[in-house]
Amino acid sequence: MLDKIQRIKEKFESEIKQVQDLPQLEAVRIKFLGRKGSISNTFAMLSEVPKEIKPQFGQGLNQLKKFAEGRYEALKKQFDKPKVDTPVLDLSLSGRKPSIGGKHPLLAVADEIKSIFSSLGFAIEDGPEIETDFYNFEALNIPKSHPARDMQDTLYITEDIVLRTHTSPVQIRVMEQQAPPIRMIAPGRVYRRDTPDASHSPFFHQVEGLMVDEGVSFADLKGIIAAFAHRMFGKDIDVRFRPSFFPFTEPSAEYDFSCVFCRGKGCNVCKGTGWMEISGSGMVHPNVFKSVGIDNEKYTGYAFGMGIDRIAMLKYGINDIRLFFENDLRFLNQF
């Protein structure tokens, strides 16, 4: 009978030596020390043990139990300890980066322009890119034989339908719909028959501006352009107006900003002049008012345009307009 204790002990020892981790240890515990484990089972046999060896057997069994529990506890402690060989976090490794989205740079600049004019009380309007000859030319005081049509080489869909050459037709559409006072801008894509190169694209983007009310003067036009220049490029930007010609404005003016790179001192970008040409503007021509039925005795107005592409190129220092439309991710991801 006593050798039974010895056998259990040997078996326990051989099995516990194999134990590698907590679950294995647990399995061994259940097998030997569990409620139905072999050590517990052996205690149950105590009643059947002959009297003479009972004390010895009991003592032996207790020692075995103690021994087994001791080994179990010791090992459990060991496994419970944090593992010495757990790898340390390598904090130099890159994190899980979520993908970065973002606005196209040209449209981000358009947003900036829109928000400046919104804050100055201008509504934002939209119009079709394919326009009738009437809206693109006739209503803007550019009849068919007008030499000014040569200034804008036009792409035609039919003889009377064109890809709009400027955003000015939106002026007409808005004035047809609304009575003065009107204050609006119309950003959008326009088209010209230009062969693409670093500074030309057959499609590009303009913002048209229009204000019509009683007593609007050239002084207001000068004021609004200056307000825009200061908000867009900084308080130190100067604005210059030069006489020019557009059939839909009279007087007409080109306006320039002092160079945003050298702040007017003269550099390569502005070819030493200190100025950068921005776009055209002027006082709405009486013929335009006539074509939309606005009383030109009562009302006066100004209109201006600006090139979004050009402003974006100035803002980011981009020297090739084609970069905007290639959608090269190495380019887009910079913004």
Place this chain on the structure above:
Amino acid sequence: MKITYNWLKEYINFEESPQQLADKLTDAGFEVEELYPLIQPFSRVVVGKVEQVDKHPDADKLTVCMVSDGTETYQVICGAPNVTSGQIVPFAKVGAELPAGFKIKKAKIRGVVSYGMICSKEELGIEAKSEGIWSFSESYEPGKDVYQILNSNADYVFDFFITPNRADCLSLIGIAREVAAITGNPFKYKDIDFGEDSGNSVDNFIKIHIQDTEGCPRYAARVIRDITITDSPEWMQARLSAIGIRPINNIVDITNYVLMELGQPLHAFDLAEIGGNEINVRTSEKNEKFTTLDDKERVLPENTVMICDGNRSVAIGGIMGGQNSEVSGSTTDILLESAYFNPEYINRSSKKLGLNSEASQRFERGTDPNGVLRALDRAASLMVDLAGATVVKGVADDYPQPFFPGQIEFESWRINRLLGTDFSSEFISETLQRLGLTVENSIATIPTFRVDLKIEVDLAEELGRLVNYANLPTKEVTEITYEAPPSTTEKRLNLVRDAMLGLNLREAFSSSMLKSSEAKLFQQKDLVSILNPISDDMTTMRPSLLAGLLRAISFNINRSTSDIQLFEIGRVFKSFNNSLPDQPHYLAMVLSGNRQPEAWNSTSQPIDFYDIKGYLESFCSKIALDNFQFILYDKSGYYSKDETVSLLVNNKEIGLCGRLKPEVCQYFDIEQPVYAFEIDLDAISELTNFERQYQAVSRFPFSMRDLAFVLDESIPAGDILEAIRKNAGNLLQDLNVFDVFRGESLPAGKKSVAIRMRFQSLDRTLSDKEVDTIFRKIIKLIEKQFDATLRT
């Protein structure tokens, strides 16, 4: 248009330096695009005399010349055929530096040493292109520095951008008038003084009759005889070269010179070729043909003004002369035309003919009908001086309805209102008079050369630009007194764009003009195409944004970026419905490559259908688009049928979502799968107001139930969800498929779909019993409707 500083000074006196003048003219509306010294500096080029010319022993086209600089003689190899002994030439010595930065070195050419170069005008930067060496017509002293000689009277060239309203300033005299207005100094025309041959009257040579007085209101001519055609003098050649006109011979050069000086185009006919002693001006007949002096036969557009003699047409009026009456080397007598044509006629014909000349450019903008005779006489006097001509007495001039100066009545207060100024009437009158207008009692009389001044606002601009725009007041924007109404289109497009940006997507922006074959991948019929495209690559307006996005994918794959997620918003061009093509705003998105780049802690996984659908679902929920529904896409198009769904709202298809056909991608050289969706934003705007009301959030606990059905492979999981949604009642808050399983434990052709449901009430805690009732109802329904069994 170009003029030179010294040339201008012959007509008006002023103190301004070239740069100061350029600034003042720019401020007055004459933008100086370029200002540069006429003679570009060069060094060590001296006057040389060619003493001897021999053939090069080893090259047919070269000569070996001996050139003297007065003290020494140099051996120089020359390639120009016009080199001859005795010529006085510009000789660039070894060490000379020419305008283009070209340096002259001692060189051995085919075995013979050359010590320098005999120069052409082109090499000295005098002409853009020239043939042969420059043989001076003046006998300069050998050894003198050529740059010093040419630049003795330093001159500068101004290149102006003249706006199309200012036809009068396409001439030296026009600019001189502007300088007079700016500086206050008077300008004067050149004196014209020549004797006419009193023996003969012009009427004996030519009779002029204008049949179409609308197309040609005035036609005048002089007969000039006994001309000697030769080169024009050096000074005239130099002037013409300076402003970009190539000297030809004295007669052509004189007509060009007067054109540039006075802005009046002239045309010289060979009088011997003019039949019947008459000129008739009429408009063209249908399909009439005519050969112009560039040897091209042209079909004339209707209503083209034609100049005819007694028998035939001899010129297209105001545009180009005819080959049949051109002045040639043997011409002795000429008929010199000076006319005024209707700008609209010239504009229309020159456009239709595709013929644009110095003459047509001026006529179509409007010349001065009363400047015709001055130009004729100025040219005649130059021909007397430079071609030994005799001028026949009198001018043949048909001018049935003379043009008189126009008048503009103006109100000072209205001009001040427009400019934001408070100028006095006197100041306004005085300023306008500086331009050659006469002003009396608020009526301005406009000389006939100012075709652009028609109404009061035109005078306001004249006043403004003479005062200088910089000196006009500026009204600072201080407060906003006017509120802008919200624009719905703009607002909606912004919401859509913000939703896409919120999904961490990159915004693209691409061309709206496509190759026709590209466009046809997306739409076969009713494409909107361009009548006069720039190139074959840009003939058709995009019917889908996907063309541009596929180009973008291809572009990036070619540059080694193959994981791409892009979206774009823009107009597409569908078809003609009304007077204008349909051009709705669309949103499109593409996905291609891997979901995320491979990294140390993640493996890359290719994008599939559920990625693009997920983006679309998130987008719809973001823009508050409710009631949307997906159905299987069953049309043939550019999407793969078995991996594509249509997006329906109120049973209207407003978009597609799925995988693009491999052959469409291959057109763009894309081999990897591309998933896309596109949505008609104008259609969507009619279906949602993009605005959402707050939905109350329950404060009571929810109950969750999972169940799994085994059913036929062919039944879409979406149908089951739909059925549950319809029948579960309003306590069902959320519903989704969390597992789809196929495997050995299931019969063939069956799948298991596991669904999780969340029940919740806004006003109470649900009892288990309540939820179980609904749950059992759902199980029964699904088992019956889809022949499904509950999986346990």
